Amino acid sequence: MSEPRELIEEKWLELEAECPSDERALRVAELPAKTTNGPLAIGVDQDGNRHLLLPVTSHQAVRRGLDGPVLVLRKRPLEDSEHYQHYADLGCLRSDLNDVFTTLCADVLTEVNDHQDNPLKALYRVIDRWKALFRSSGAPLGGDQVAGLYGELLILTRLLEIDASAHRLWKGPFGTQHDFAGTHTAVEVKTSSGTTQRRVRIHGLDQLLAPENGKLALAWLRLDRTSEEGDDLPDLVQLALRRCDDESALLTSLASVGYYPSDNPHYRDVRFVVGAENWYAVDDAFPRVTRDQLTIPDDRISDVAYTIDLSGETPSPLDGTAVAGYLEDLIREHA
Incomplete structure (x- = not known):
């Protein structure tokens, strides 16, 4: 199997090449990361924004606080002809940061592979590490x-x-x-x-x-x-x-x-x-x-x-x- 980052990027490019069937539809592809709730997935919405989708149970709440302008985290249901599943949806709203977002998602994929019973906890761990990394405690460089x-x-x-x-x-x-x-x-x-x-x-x-x-x-x-x-x-x-x-x-x-x-x-x-x-x-x-x-x-x-x-x-x-x-x-x- 390809490295997580290469795999995710390849699947995103495939989704972006597809024509949306509905202006509200989210084009989705599964990832080879299994959890007790099902596999992880990625998606591309009608605006071209990229999403990482982690399956959660219907009663699980998703952490609040990530609501833009770059990252948005929310709970959303997705339904196709065979399945109805709730996901923790982490979306990136800036295409110029797609490379960085792909790296973050690859970290999540690796973390989930080690914590398949609680993918949401794995997501929070990665987000918290990245927050700590990017948090600036002082003025920009002179x-x-x-x-x-x-x-x-x-x-x-x-x-x-x-x-x-x-x-x-x-x-x-x-x-x-x-x-x-x-x-x-x-x-x-x-x-x-x-x-x-x-x-x-x-x-x-x-x-x-x-x-x-x-x-x-x-x-x-x-x-x-x-x-x-x-x-x-x-x-x-x-x-x-x-x-x-x-x-x-x-x-x-x-x-x-x-x-x-x-x-x-x-x-x-x-x-x-x-x-x-x-x-x-x-x-x-x-x-x-x-x-x-x-x-x-x-x-x-x-x-x-x-x-x-x-x-x-x-x-x-x-x-x-x-x-x-x-x-x-x-x-x-x-x-």
């Missing part, structure tokens, strides 16, 4: 934060093009030493926007310390803001989600850095193109401050931050072959 996340996602999408599981190499959202890390290879990403200077801000004594018996590269990107060309942050997020094999895990990482899809309208007016990109091997010739260079105990020093100017002839940037080697080593170590 300008420098948007540029920084954009730069990391650019590198991530390149890794995902090689390996759909490469999002596991993205460590930056969780406060680790480097933005991307395998066993012996790491990459630190720095972005500049609104300036032509190649100056990067380093935070701490470990940020430019290579993994033990390993190697570290610093990727510097100059992002130029544009009004029409380039991509905005939500565009890049969608590209990463399409390429990765675990959208929920990637969404969790994004939430950890303060990015929530509910804030997308805030980011739509900011587009970037890469004006320049240089990668550097962080070795003994690279200008940096690390704890092993200190002449006094490092527990006496804290909150270290400094700026490196990379505009001179040295250090010299890596060529394309060497950059590709870092990406390939990351993938190989992850595998």
Whole structure:
């Protein structure tokens, strides 16, 4: 059987290709997920909105509170020539969010397979997890934060093009030493926007310390803001989600850095193109401050931050072959 997401998407496309027999009819297809009340199903209504249908008993109530503008949850009876069945109907009212809704439905399908005796409880569990994931506790990301996340996602999408599981190499959202890390290879990403200077801000004594018996590269990107060309942050997020094999895990990482899809309208007016990109091997010739260079105990020093100017002839940037080697080593170590 196909993976849940692929299966659901395939059936939805088949339903959308059908002509409705009645303007009030809901075109329905069963899913291979059995419950004590019958199989799950999906549907497409006369407006083209997608629905997930979980069979419930006639006396079961459905939770209130999801009433738009994106998701609607209600109880509805469906009848054909042979059956009459009540369903918990979860509908998506925005076609531009169909991809995200499909992922949510795939999570429900997986959860129901583990809790066939209580599909409604399984639905609530998934909805509650997604609510927690998308709930924003603060303001949207600021300008420098948007540029920084954009730069990391650019590198991530390149890794995902090689390996759909490469999002596991993205460590930056969780406060680790480097933005991307395998066993012996790491990459630190720095972005500049609104300036032509190649100056990067380093935070701490470990940020430019290579993994033990390993190697570290610093990727510097100059992002130029544009009004029409380039991509905005939500565009890049969608590209990463399409390429990765675990959208929920990637969404969790994004939430950890303060990015929530509910804030997308805030980011739509900011587009970037890469004006320049240089990668550097962080070795003994690279200008940096690390704890092993200190002449006094490092527990006496804290909150270290400094700026490196990379505009001179040295250090010299890596060529394309060497950059590709870092990406390939990351993938190989992850595998």
